[in-house]
Amino acid sequence: MATVYAVGVGPGDPELITRKAERILRRADVILAPVSNPSEASVALDTIREFINEERQTIIIHQFPMTSDKSRLIPAWQEAATIIAGHALTGREVAFITIGDPLFYSTFIYLLRLLREQWPQIPIEIIPGISSINAAAAQATITLAESEEKMAVIPATAGIGQIAAALAQFETVVLLKVRPRYADILELLCRTGRTDSVVFVERVGSPRQKVLTLFSDMEAHSPDYLSLMIIKQPAALKN
Amino acid sequence: MATVYAVGVGPGDPELITRKAERILRRADVILAPVSNPSEASVALDTIREFINEERQTIIIHQFPMTSDKSRLIPAWQEAATIIAGHALTGREVAFITIGDPLFYSTFIYLLRLLREQWPQIPIEIIPGISSINAAAAQATITLAESEEKMAVIPATAGIGQIAAALAQFETVVLLKVRPRYADILELLCRTGRTDSVVFVERVGSPRQKVLTLFSDMEAHSPDYLSLMIIKQPAALKN
Known part of the structure; x- marks a missing residue:
């Protein structure tokens, strides 16, 4: 089983990423990047482009609709949590990237809750980011x-x-x-x-x-x- | 004239420094580190030891007494601001390092005020840090x-x-x-x-x-x- 990392990538400037975030992003097997709209680029992913290697790493762009409608949000959170858990359980390190800090108004908070409830055996590490x-x-x-x-x-x-x-x-x-x-x-x-x-x-x-x-x-x-x-x-x- | 950098070094883990902070610390001419007690090490300086080169860079440890007594604090702030300005005016880049973020409960806030009042021509750049x-x-x-x-x-x-x-x-x-x-x-x-x-x-x-x-x-x-x-x-x- 591999650890799941929630990586805060800061406000959007690649230089405002921490050294720890860079190290984890370079070695992760799977990088999961959120987007709110499928037609738009992921700000978090754009911030880390220079560290990742699309030939070696699996890059997944996952849509979380920009809505407060829980009937649309909950399936998106559940699907992301299931993807993350699937990789972690088969030994692949997953980095979920998030703009700013993962525990401060971030989508990761909902995923954290689902992962803990449904797969409490998966270790989760939070890498703080510049808010x-x-x-x-x-x-x-x-x-x-x-x-x-x-x-x-x-x-x-x-x-x-x-x-x-x-x-x-x-x-x-x-x-x-x-x-x-x-x-x-x-x-x-x-x-x-x-x-x-x-x-x-x-x-x-x-x-x-x-x-x-x-x-x-x-x-x-x-x-x-x-x-x-x-x-x-x-x-x-x-x- | 050189820029003065206020560099947030984060909570104390060298890996939680941003890439931008690391770049600026490696190239600064002068690094000014605060201590509250002369017998104690500077937490901020200990955090950045691996990036600095004491042969090339001037490392200054400056004491800011841990007190709310303004009659003791103001001279310490003024002395630090004068040192910083002196280097910057002669073209040496100064990095003032601070635990956490420079604009969030940091000693740098007082220095910023003095520098702006007395040497408004010196450019100041703030590098945010993980709080x-x-x-x-x-x-x-x-x-x-x-x-x-x-x-x-x-x-x-x-x-x-x-x-x-x-x-x-x-x-x-x-x-x-x-x-x-x-x-x-x-x-x-x-x-x-x-x-x-x-x-x-x-x-x-x-x-x-x-x-x-x-x-x-x-x-x-x-x-x-x-x-x-x-x-x-x-x-x-x-x-």
């Missing part, structure tokens, strides 16, 4: 937190009420997946006096990266799916 | 957040009231620097029914790493300075 939050802060050179500051991370889909509550209590609020609520978020930032203490980062680490620090630029922009905002309390924005 | 949070979650195989879950990160020094408020509102609460409030935290976890939905991780990624998943083991333990806890809402702990 889009740390990569975005680095690109915008905005501090995430210091000293006794508290930070909240909120998917914008959790709702404007949750975002407003966090802004009132936390020195730093990171909003993920901002596109579906973008207009409401901008309105909230105006209302709470945060227009000078926010950065917007889209597709960090990729050639299509965009970093906006001026609120007027954010107002003029239509955000991409992979976009986030880092919002500081005005008093906490010291640089 | 202890992602590394600890990977070691404990505990999910940080999924779907619409919200996550709060709180230094325990912020106080038990802040921790209790976050536990009531967030699916995941990460507590950093738990040692000074350890007994109070354990009591709070008992009172709020979280004894089965918490992990404790100390010195993640180092040879002295400790991962505790049983509350009774946490009660019997005296935590180290570099320790954290990941606490899930009981309903959110699905694996």
Whole structure:
């Protein structure tokens, strides 16, 4: 039996992969890459192209539909878990690659649950990856937190009420997946006096990266799916 | 004039350094490593030993006292910023190394502020690093957040009231620097029914790493300075 590796490949820049991830990706027998749409390339796979060898390694591209409809998601998760387990049980090391970190808003979390329930004997190792939050802060050179500051991370889909509550209590609020609520978020930032203490980062680490620090630029922009905002309390924005 | 790099070296495992960090560390002219106590080794420097060449590169170990007394901290920050600027202005690339990520509870944040104020002409580049949070979650195989879950990160020094408020509102609460409030935290976890939905991780990624998943083991333990806890809402702990 072989180990299953969940490999965080970071935000999308091949140089922001860890040395450990590189070592495991070079030697894995099977690499499983997620895509949300069969017509699009896998961002995770594009990030690791230079390490893999398609003649020696089996590359599987698996579709996970971009939906919250569990009746469509569960079969996709189950199928991926079955493929992974099948290889691992016959002694082939599998690396499931994931953008960012495998335990932070990643599809791997659902696969982990199924693998543990159905094949508890298969060893699983998680290789952490640079999260889009740390990569975005680095690109915008905005501090995430210091000293006794508290930070909240909120998917914008959790709702404007949750975002407003966090802004009132936390020195730093990171909003993920901002596109579906973008207009409401901008309105909230105006209302709470945060227009000078926010950065917007889209597709960090990729050639299509965009970093906006001026609120007027954010107002003029239509955000991409992979976009986030880092919002500081005005008093906490010291640089 | 040369660029100043703030290089996140991750939690302490040389394999959890990014390829970009490795490239910059191998070529930097000057490497500045922080220590809190002159009698102790620099954890960041120990992490990168295999990449550096003390014959070609200048290695500077700089002490930042472990205190909240600004009258002792500010001179240490100012001295480090002056050293960094001095090298950069004469064309020598400086890499300031930091455990974890340079913009997340790191000493570099204070240096960044001084460098920007006093030498705004010096270019600064931030290389993100794997945070202890992602590394600890990977070691404990505990999910940080999924779907619409919200996550709060709180230094325990912020106080038990802040921790209790976050536990009531967030699916995941990460507590950093738990040692000074350890007994109070354990009591709070008992009172709020979280004894089965918490992990404790100390010195993640180092040879002295400790991962505790049983509350009774946490009660019997005296935590180290570099320790954290990941606490899930009981309903959110699905694996």
